[in-house]
Amino acid sequence: MKRSSTSGTTAADGAGPAGGGTGRTPGKEPAPRTEPADRTGSVDRLEAHRAELTGYCYRMLGSAFEAEDAVQETMVRAWRGYDRFEGRASLRSWLYRIATNVCLDLLKGGQRRARPMDLASPSSVDTPVGTGLPEATWIGPVPDQRVLALAADPAETAVARESVRLAFIAALQRLAPRQRAVLILREVLSWSASEVAELLGSSVASVNSALQRARATLAASGDTAADVVRQPLDEAQQALLRRYVDAFERFDMDALTAVLHEDSTLSMPPLELWLRGREDIVKWMLGPGCGCEGSHLVPVAANGRPAFGQYRADGTPWAIQVIETADGRITALQCFLDTERLFPLFGLPLRHGGAPGA
Template sequence: MNLEDEFAQYRGELVAHCYRMLGSLHDAEDAVQETYLRAWKGFAAFEGRSSVKTWLYRIATNVCLNALQHSSRRVVPSALGAPGNDPYDLEAQALEISWLEPFPDLLDPALVVGNRQSLRLAMVAALQHLPPRQRAVLILRDVLAWQAAEVAELLDTTSAAVNSSLQRARAELARLAPAEEHLSEPDEPVRRALLDQYAVAFERADLVTLEGLLTEDTRWEMPPIPTWFSGRPDVMRLLEARLPRGEGRRIMVETSANGAPAFAFYVRGDDGFFHAHSLQTLTVTKAGISAVLAFHKPSLFTAFGLPLSRAGGE
């Protein structure tokens, strides 16, 4: 295997690693590009004391840490304040805020299956609350299973300091990680039926069915809109106010993000075509749909291999 092929085989997992660190697919891809540039330039000095894979992870981690010196953490609306309760009083899109982004499973499906828990949106959102170096320690130790000595060498510190940082990171993550991360999903036939019912009900604006699919403590967030809603009554008021009645006005196209079900939501325009509106990621539990994170950023559709517009018959 030549060097170029050896580098290329690790691209998917490096993007996932940088995504956990940065909370943004776009930033992660930029970080991996910078990693490869540094690797090509520095390969002559590579002494082979570790594998090429480990060496690339070292470079990528440092690239991410450097990037985090000049950027704010990625967030979701619920991290910014209390929920709203008036669907007619939504805050304007806050484009100046660094919002968390979803990770398209199509980049490397096998990788996502093997690392599903660490790529969950709720988990990545929680990681963003950790200081950058503490975040790196936790990911390297608990996700990549590096030894403390390896992490200490990368971060130019001691194994004792790494272990201490890891304990603090685990404690903070346990506090931040939402409860649904520890709830089991329904069996596949039940899960499949629930998703099918949800898609059809949303397309038809069938509020009765939607209400029955949501859990009592469900949450609805819509970055870059800071306003979010918590609890089935308030979420239903939002849907009733913002989801126009009638069939043939919306299309839901199933996809997958962060190892979880997702839907691309299209709305019919005056030209008769359906145009990208938002990308909905769902948290599905045995009790129903406990959270919807609807990214109102049509440009995300491209990363998921989805068109920005489609004819009604597609």
């Protein structure tokens, strides 16, 4: 994607380069600026970038809730500094500068988020379920509509969908924060090295070095931004999902086995427990997971993948399921159990048949 050039121009409240400085010529006072005539129009111009900024912050932070907080802070800083925005940079690149600073501040001293399979070996069916780890431990799901801005080019949309996959988000969290920003800006958003250097208050050589190190780390993790881009679900994949929903809702373990890949995985953050292999998954369903019998699945879209809100037989929410498929089978059931926060995020009611978001 061709991106417009960034600028050293700054605004108040952290809009300057992440490396520090004011972006102004020493000894030269800025020219007087006037209040924008149309503040409502200014808000509209800022809000037009919300979805793509949320996608950027989500890739940086690994949490939909932290991403939305970061974008809100970005909008507040941009609004406060709008009358001092001199327009030498595009509005879009100026907002990315602010958002990058906000994310880098949030990442200072924090632990990286991960998936259960990034932290330990597969569990056995007999492993105690446990009480779970704190929310800040885990990468969380995000609704597609929150992070995927509409693009005229279907290829751009496909790339954007791949770059919010849970596995790729997990791989990004292995990178140092500035390396993470460089890789996302260069390889996902297609900014030039000079644009990224200007945004970060760095040099082109430093940006290229950070990108090389980031690529090496991702290659070692087995996940890169250059993975094969999948097309929208075709009829065969849609049929597979229909078979999965039918098998899950009827709690038919033979039918469920037929749609699962031999090495499929089941994970359930905030629980540490995760399983590999369809046999163990089925055994778990018939044992500790027997409460899923009678569940109802409501389709949603998360992380560029098909997903479902799972309600138990009594109508209470149980999980957001994000589904991965390959070679005509389901390869991953990623179930997120923080329903009190996640169901409203996805516009789902807190009781099956209730009002959305209620």
